[in-house]
Amino acid sequence: MAGRFVTFEGIDGAGKSSHIESLAQWLRGRGHEVLVTREPGGTPLAERLRELVLGEPMDTLTELLLVFAARRDHLERQILPALARGATVLCDRFTDATFAYQGAGRGLGADRIAALEQWVQDERQPDLTLWFDLPAAVAAARRTAAREPDRFELEDEAFFARVREGYAARAKEHAARFVRIEAEGAAADVWQQVVAAVAAKGWW
Numbered sequence: 001m002a003g004r005f006v007t008f009e010g011i012d013g014a015g016k017s018s019h020i021e022s023l024a025q026w027l028r029g030r031g032h033e034v035l036v037t038r039e040p041g042g043t044p045l046a047e048r049l050r051e052l053v054l055g056e057p058m059d060t061l062t063e064l065l066l067v068f069a070a071r072r073d074h075l076e077r078q079i080l081p082a083l084a085r086g087a088t089v090l091c092d093r094f095t096d097a098t099f100a101y102q103g104a105g106r107g108l109g110a111d112r113i114a115a116l117e118q119w120v121q122d123e124r125q126p127d128l129t130l131w132f133d134l135p136a137a138v139a140a141a142r143r144t145a146a147r148e149p150d151r152f153e154l155e156d157e158a159f160f161a162r163v164r165e166g167y168a169a170r171a172k173e174h175a176a177r178f179v180r181i182e183a184e185g186a187a188a189d190v191w192q193q194v195v196a197a198v199a200a201k202g203w204w
């Protein structure tokens with residue numbers, strides 16, 4: 001497996017999206033093939049599941065199963081083929097988000113998620129995870145009222161504080177691949193940290 005799998009995590013409002021695009025340009029400028037994708041989503045089927053997960057009321061276990069169904073399709077049809085041909089995959093959220101949102105946020109706990117993770121991914125994990133971390137209150141202030149909030153964005157600050165704790169626990173458990181990005185500051189400072197984290201790997 002020649003390519004590298006990089007994931008981007010953080011609570012809603014952490015501001016990761018623009019940095020994903022910038023990093024894609026940065027890597028392409030160095031001559032690398034880059035696939036930018038997201039979860040839930042990334043394939044026609046998974047994008048349809050995303051619409052349901054973000055829009056349709058459902059119980060938490062159903063939500064968990066749909067997220068992993070989308071992930072399976074995405075892995076099989078996009079991520080693994082891209083890695084096999086040597087591309088760098090930049091994925092906006094992956095399984096750490098499930099531990100954080102469904103596990104810590106919704107209170108499902110880690111055991112069922114770990115079982116599904118094993119089932120759907122075997123031992124496969126991202127090579128690098130950039131975790132955009134900031135306090136829940138700061139992220140809430142950043143989320144714009146400009147667009148219709150989805151089912152997650154409607155949650156209160158306590159929910160996002162739990163999600164943040166979920167990410168922190170995951171970062172501790174998977175310290176070798178996690179890099180914490182201090183996301184509270186100006187975009188230029190955040191970008192410097194992103195480039196430093198990527199350059200430190202020496203992969204590109």
Ligand code: TYD
Nearest residue numbers: 012039040067093094097098101102152153
């Ligand atoms: P997000 O990635 O923030 O996209 P946008 O910038 O368009 O809002 O939205 C995806 C939402 O899905 C986000 O609120 C987190 C949630 N989510 C989960 O709850 N579990 C998961 O496993 C994943 C991948 C996402």
